[in-house]
Each structure stands twice: as C-alpha cells, then as structure tokens.
Amino acid sequence: MSAQGTAVPDVLPAGDLPADAASYDVVVVGFGIAGGCAALEAARAGASVLLLERAAVHGGTSSMSGGHFYLGGGTAVQRATGQEDSVEAMYDYLLAVSKDPEPDKIRAYCDGSVEHFDWLEALGFEFERSFYPEKAVIQPGTQGLMFTGNEKVWPFRDRARPAPRGHKVPVPGDTEGTRIVMDLLRERVEEAGVTVRYETGATNLVVDDAGEVVGVAWRCFDETGLVRAPAVVVAAGGFVMNPDMVAEHTPALGSKLFTLGSTYDDGLGIRLGQSVGAELKHMDEPFITAPVYPPSVLVTGLLVNQEGRRFVAEDSYHSRTSQFVMEQTGSAAYLIVDSEHVEYPKMPLVPLLDGYETVAEMAAGLGVPEAALQETLDRYNEHAARGEDPDFHKSPDWLAPQSVGPWAVFDVRLGHALYAGFTLGGIRVTVDGEAQRPDGSVVPGLYAAGACASNLAQDGKGYCSGTQLGEGSFFGRRAGVAGAKRAARLARRG
Template sequence: MSDGVDGSLLLDAVAVESWATMADVVIVGFGMAGACAAIEARATGASVIVIERTSGCTGSTSAAAGHFYLGGGTAVQKACGFEDTAEEMARYLEAVALDPDYEKIRFYADGSVAHFDWLEAQGVPFDRSYYPQKNVVQPGRECLIWTGNEQVWPYREKARPAPRGHKVAFDGEEGGGALALRILSERAEVAGVEIMADMKVEALVQDGGRIVGVRVRRFGETNYVRATKAVVLAAGGFGQNPDMVAQHVPILKSAYVQGSPHDDGLGIRMGEAAGGVAIHMDEPFLTSPFYPPEDLLKGILVNRDGRRFVAEDSYHSRSGIFSARQPDGIVYLIADAAIFAYPHFASLTNQSLIDGFETIAEMEAGLKLPEGSLQATMAAYNAHAANGEDPAFHKYSKWLKPLTEAPYAAFDLSFGRAVYTGFTLGGLKVSASGEVLNEVGGAVRGLYAAGACASNIAQDSNGYASGTCLGEASFFGRRAGRHAATLT
C-alpha cells in the first residue's frame, strides 16, 4: 500500500531540496483533535501550521451529534443534581476498558472538569439541562444524558453511576459536532494558527531518526513543510480504506461505515512507517439501536438458539457488537403487546417486524428456533422478572417486566439483514502526552498523534460511550499540542 509520488510514507531530509514554509508545530488534520492541538500549541507561544486535506470543518466530527464524555462534577452535572467525582469516573472507565491504560484514564478523569470549562471558554455552548429518557441522542438542546453502560451490570457495582454525556447546545439530533468544530476552528485561526487547506500530506520527513516535517501535495504541486519542534498526526481513522478494513476489521465490510471520505488510515500508516505501532486495530464500534422507545428495553434479544446473550439495557454499541457476533449473526427482539412499538430508527436500520404470534410456541416455530428453546427462555425470564430479578444478565430492575401479554412480536436485528453502523477504533499507540510509541515503548522523536488515528480511551464497542471520541480527541489533542510545542 503506497501513497505519494514515489510510494514512500517516510523520507530522509537529505532528499529535501528546500522547505516551502515552516513552523514550530505542524498538525496534520483540522478536525476536533487537530483544532484543539493547534489552540493549545499556540497558547504556549509556538508557531503552528495546520494542514487540512479539505476546505475545513469536515471529517467525522462534523457528522457527530456533539456529545463529549466528561464527568467528575462538571457545572452541568452539578446544575442537574448529579454527584460525580474523578475517582468514580476513572473506576468506570477502567472497568469497561478492553485494555485499561490507567495513566491516561486518570489524566482524563482528573482533568475532565477543567476540560469542560476550557471548552466553554472557547465558546462551545452547553445548556444546564438533563434528558432523562433512554435514547441514542437527545432530540433537542438538552445537554446531560446517560450515554454509556454506567447503570449496566457489572459496571454499576464497580463505580457509582452518573450521566456523563454532554451534548453541545444544538436543536436536533445532528449538528452539534459541526458547531463545536466550527467554533474551535475559528478560535485557532484567531489565535494565529496558519491553515493550509485543500492540501494532502503524503509523507513524513525524518532527520537522524527525528520527524522534522512533511511532504505535501496541492493541485499537483509538491512541497515540503518544516516542523522545528514536532508533527502532530490528527488525520482520522481508516474506515474508508477497504484494504485496511478487510485486514483488520472485516466485520465492518457488512456494515455502513461512518466517517469522512478521507478516513483512509494514512495518518496511521505514516506513523507506522516512522516506527510507531498501531493497537486495537481489530476492534470496531458497531451498532443497530433498537431503542427508543425505551420501553423496548423491556423486551429480550435472542439468538438462533432461542437464548439471550446480553443485558438488553446495555448501551446500544454493547448490545450491537454482542448481536453481530452471535452464531450466523441471527438476532431477534421479542416484545409483547404491552410494550410493542416500532424502533425509532427502524426505517434506517431495516429492523423489520417479522410477524405477530398468539403464543410463544408459535413464535418459536415461526422463527425456526430449536423446539422448546424460546419457550424455556421466556418462561425463565418471566418468572424472574415477576420478582424484579434477572439472574442471567442482571438487567436493571427499571427494565424488567414479564412478557406475558399476547400477541407477541419479533423484530429482525440479524447482522447482515438489519443495517449496522460502525467506525474504526484502532490507532497508533501513544503516550498520555500524545507521543507516538514504538514497539519497545519508546517515543518516536518529534511525532505525536491524537484523535481517531491514535488509541486512547475508546478501545472497543463493548466499552464505548457516546462522547468518548470527541471527549478524548479534544482532551488528548490539547495534551499533544502542548507537549509538542515544548519539545526541545
């Protein structure tokens, strides 16, 4: 896999005849991570150039609803009457992480309140309001929402639950991310950051093992940009690179992949060419949400064997990845007449209503499940739910109800039939300060990474929460920008 004129992603400085321009810090990408890195680097007094492949304010951030996963006692949490501490936030993130990086988690949790205040100081708006329903995203301007598995077993026993999804004040389900990015981009420009738009970074330039710049191409013209201190990669994920998806996360080949057309993994591949290593590349975010309405959480999900496999009150990416990994991907949502409703996103996700059935035995036969399997599952579930219990998966009592009112309905959530949406989560291994790390844990001198091309808090679909990507991109983007600006 190659890019650029000669196919190389790493060049030696001796091949550079002249530098078109230079700055202390050169940032590749002007999304959430790049914008925050630029603001912070500039705040140290460093000169900053941001190189952006598009005309600006695009990428995955612009398509996001605008959640930031923040806690520890933010002004919004306090205004809405929720107690939270950095310690409890860290405990939760450690509990859900696939491979917890305790140092990063502690930095993120301890700095969460100050980071929220920083975002507001830049002009990003957040209302002091709470959205109490179980939903994928608030339909209006409401700010605070439960976006993870804080109330889901076993995590609710490992850390005191608190809602930490902070949505940018924006009317509608989409647009908050674009608003936040526009505001932060403008702040960067006002601070004196030079923006080089409509320009593709093709390769890194090294000198004696240190990254000292990049090769760029714009409208067929090749030039070189010098970084006297460091280069920060903030170039997005790899979901739009079919070869990388097939190699690392083939499950996404059967899903609709979100992200910018330029999420081609180039930032990750350049980092690897410079000696960095990529981690968690085989872990996607994957979802096909069956709620709202929230009453459908009182239903059960069963596989081809007629068995439950996950707590239905899980955050939708947790239930989504569990569903996609069931035998043959076959999954059905079972509801009774008391809770029946069409999933809010059914028209987008093709979660079709298979049929209605007067008895569980008829449903079992209609779905071609093993004889007696669904009947046994429902009998056990109903008996325990009548007592407010779920010993198999410990679904929260709020969502427990015996499913006994005929007729019964089955929706098809099978992977490959229903539409699943996803994006990549793997990226370059970086330190808590954003330094790209090599195989032995040493820093690649002069090279940093943040956002979707780096691996930080978001590691897999099971532990994901809405707002983690924007939260970590902005937080660790700032750290990378600040550290890069002070590199000697």
C-alpha cells in the same frame, strides 16, 4: 501514493528539505476535533503552526458525530442537574470498560475533565444545564446531559458509582451539533494565528539521520512541497473508509455495515506513523451498533439468538448489545416484545419482522427451537415479575414480563438491521501524544491524537458515546502543547 490500500508511505530524508523550505514550529495533519484542538493549543503556547486539511472545509468526521462529549467528575451541567459524580468514580468506570487500559491516560482524562469542560465552553457555547433521563441513543432535544454508556449496566454498576457523563452540544437531535463546536474552533484557530491550508494533505514524513521527524511532504492537487517542523501532530482520522485496511484489521466492518466516517478516514495518518516505526494498538477493535431503542420501552423486551436463548442484558448500551449479537450463530438475534410493551420507532434501524399470536408460531416463523424459546420466555417472565434477572442481571428499571400476546419481533440480524460502525485502533502514544515504538521509546518529533491514536483503548462492549469527541479534543490539546514545548526546547538549544 494511493490513499487506499495498506502500503506504508516512504520516509523522506532530511536532505530533501530545500534551504528555503517553509518552516513552522508545529505542523498538524487533519482539522477535525483533535487536530483543531492541537493546533489551537500549540499556537496559544507560542508556537508557529501550520494546519493541513485534505478536505475543502474543516470538521472531518467530527462534524458528522452526534455531539456528545464524555466528561465528568463534577462538571457544571452535572452539578446544576443534581447528578453526583467524582473523579474517582469516573476513573473506576473507564478503567472497568477499557480493554488493556492505560491508567495514566485514564487518570489524566478524569483529573482534567472539568477543566476540559470549561475549556470547551470557552470556545463560545454552553451545554444546556438540563438532564435527559430516558434511554436513548442521543437526546431528542437540547438537553445537556444523559447516560451514554454502561454505567448502570451490570457488572459496571457494581464497580463504579453510576453517573451520566454524555454532554451534548445544545442542538435538537443528532444533526449539526458538533458543527457548532467545529465552527467556533475554526474561529479560535484563526484568531490564534494558525496558518490553515485546505485541500492539502500530508503524504510523507521527513526524518533526519537520528530518526527524528523534522517535517512533512504535502500535496495540493498537482502541487507538492516540503515543510520543515520539529513537531508533527497526526490527527487524520481512522481507517473505516479503507476497505483493504478494514479487511486486514476489522473484517466485521464488512459489506453488511454502514460505515461511519468521512472520505478521508482512510488510515493514511496511521500509516504515516508506521512509516517511522510507531506501534499500532487495538487495530482489531471496531465499534458496531444497531440500536434497538428508542423508544425506551423496547428495552423491557428480551433478545434471543437463533437457538432461542438470551445472551446479553437488554439494558446494555447499544454497541455492547450489538457486539454480543456479532458473536451469535450467524450474527442473528431477535427482540421479542409483548403487546403491553410494544411501541414502534419512527425511524427504525431495527425493523419489525412480524407479529405472532402464539409462541409456536413465533418459533416457526423465526426458525428457532420451540421448546427452547418457550423455556426462555417462561424463565424471563417468571423472574421479571419479581424484578429479578439472575441470568444477565438486567436492571429492575427495565424488567417487565412479556407474557401478553400477540408478540412483536424486531429483526436484529446482521444484514437486516442497519448496523453501522467505525474503527477504534491507532498509533500507540504516551499521555502527551508522543508516538511510541514497540519497545515503548518515543519517535522524536511525532505526535498523534484523535481517531488515528489509541488512547482510552475501549473495546466495543465497553464503549460509551462521547469518548471520541472527548478524548480527541482532550488529548489533541495535550499533543499540541507537547509539540510546542519540543519546538521551543530545540530553539533554545540553537
């Protein structure tokens, strides 16, 4: 079957399993952060585990990420750097930023966050006990902690006590950070006795007459086969690299965006869930962003749309801002910064459009109504001088009048700025990763985790960096343990 398209794989009957088929307690599909954690915890729980990975190496899309894990409630890094946090504050925040939140999952994630932090470090590395206070997409150095969401942005700062929870792997910048974790995870997986088969992908699920998943079909180049297993954990990534699924579910991630994913983020894992009746959730939610910072001083500027009006607090987390841009006429926006606050980024994702000596020139150059632009600029400057923003409640930390010409204008329009994105939806699951049908019942024997599962259910406006790695590893562990328990329970029954 083609990895592209929207076709759902056929389900194979249990009768197709030969008597001498290889048998494992748990089969995990995909060796990214979720699959690796699932395989490791299943093996540590006493299960025999087979881990299938379509690529020639481990890592998946996880290895391409910036290395943030969203963790809180009083981690060692938070305590060492004097950043006060609590389980309740973390819970309140994630509840506030989630779309159609599932409180049991958010509660489990927050309650287990400190333990999960310790578990990650036990793989063999330490997050640096340091805090990066600036506004950035990712720490430029090895600092272990920073704000990576909208914790200090209205209205969320009024709903939960803000705390930084973006824990970064101790590598400068955003390269190779998660690779360290994935390499250590591979070592622990091998030590635990997991059988890993690379360049081997699952193609179909095997189901018995009772509707329970009892195995998988696999393909390795021209070779195919079947494996028997009472528990299958699908952790095969999202669908951003499948243009047909993107067109059906998240058309905003179209041709004008750079897709963030690996070759195998083609939605096959999600469609495997569909094949046995699992419900899909939040499939229409993309993550989209074109950060206007760093440098952080640019956040003091004001964003206007094609009508010359502001539409979002500029101190918002970059994907929140970008989601609001998508809603403007023509997905157009411009960042205006005066000569006293402008700095130019070394690698601009949002390019400088031009500089203008007067507001009239600016309006003409941007093709926006001059009267509206002048009114917007005057109102912003008047209130910013008093440390106020009655329209969008921007934090006083980032308020400064933009009144000294000439003005620099950065181009935040879709198709001009370098927008990037990935998908957030996936298989509906319980807190332990069991795949669920539309009526809430579980598909016995099938589990899902990572980007092909819907767990914390954030939308793009509430997303915070680090939740992909954080929830993928956390709920991957739970799915692995749950799969191992199912295998042991069925083995006891004989």
